[in-house]
Amino acid sequence: MTRLAISLTAAFIITQATLSNAWAKTGDFLQDREYQQCMQLARTKPEDAFESALSWQDVGGGIRAKHCAATALFSLGHFPEAANRLQALAEEMPDDTPPGIVANILGQAGIAWQRADDLTQAYAVQSAALKLSPKNPDILTDRAITLMDSGKPWEAIDDLNAALEVAPDTPNILVFRGSAYRMQEAYDLALADLNRALKFDPDEPDGLLERGIVFRLTGQNDKARADWLKVIELYDGMPIAETARQNLEKLDVKVGK
Secondary structure, X not given: OOHHHHHHHHHHXXXXXXXXXXXXXXXXXHHOHHHHHHHHHHHHOHHHHHHHHHHHHHOXXXXXXXXXXXXXXXXXXXXXXXXXXXXXXXXXOOOOOOHHHHHHHHHHHHHHHHHOOOHHHHHHHXXXXXXXXXXXXXXXXXXXXXXXXXXXXXXXXXXXXXXXXXXXXXXXXXXXXXXXXXXOOOHHHHHHHHHHHHHHOOOOHHHHHHHHHHHHHOOOHHHHHHHHHHHHHHOOOOHHHHHHHHHHHHHHHHHHO
């Protein structure tokens, strides 16, 4: 799984937690143990969760059962189907549903479209979500990732600026903006964001990896090596450590020449 895929999966889980909390405040979802249990199963045993959600849907599980089924499909890697179900669910929500809840469901659909490599659909769904919740920093960040993947880093920076206005000094948002600046070869701005992110969370893995890349691009090889070695030390056995190791090996090969 790539760095971006890991980030998007984490974002999907975070949005799910936000959505569950918001739903709980609207009524009986707080007491709905079946929903909570199904969602837990969707993360740990998604095949079982999908079957359980379908059975629950047959006996009146409603939107909660449908949401659990879509989440299980996402966990199983069936991203287009998960995205379509989440979009349909957003359309089915009652008229009195708080806009933020519908926006978060659409936000999850956008992440699923990203994982399906359909960036056009991801952007459209995320934009629809932001019409309902314009200052949602998570959805703004997700759409920024879509824009970066689409080769539009300056537009991504606009979304990340808006996200940081709502959630200032949030490390992962700063790291994404640093990455966008790096894509535009604005290395001073990139380093400023990455240093700021790492000030708040010195062990943030994506921040260390990304700063190492900027250091390498600006000829600061010793600093790049130090950041990547720290990633390997702290996160050995994880995909990001392998990425750092590959970058380090390429750096050493170039230095050796």
